[in-house]
Amino acid sequence: MKIKILIAALILFSSFAIKAQSVKEVNYEQFKPYLNNPSDTVYVINFWATWCKPCIEELPHFMTVAQDMRHKPVKFIFVSLDFPKYKESKLIPFIKENVINEEVLLLNDPNSNFWINDINKEWSGAIPATIIYRKNQRSFFEGQVSYEELTENIEGKL
Structure with missing residues (x-):
């Protein structure tokens, strides 16, 4: 019986590890539908990167809010702007070490002058940057976002 429980636990934890290590590489056209979901x-x-200190500093706020709101209709998507050549050596190990279970995309599109402006005309391109939206309600933050700002902004859109 103990062996069955142990095997079940290993399968469960390995499925979380697989999810945490999964990173979909996308160009901007593939990413664009994520910006306007009508649900x-x-x-x-x-938008973040493993080499961005402010991004790493705010990450625990996102993880805590994601956990706090896991039973609400809220979806977190982390868009890495790391260099694609470091996906396996830096990005995936970072995601695993920090137990990021939310969806992670690697945006691999060199035409940043276009997509930065297309995402938000006020965005300088600096990271971290965060979009919070529901249908036509949209907020944009350039720079770090606190736990309180995240929570208040999300709650205001629910």
């Missing part, structure tokens, strides 16, 4: 879900899209 009743609140989307929190965070």
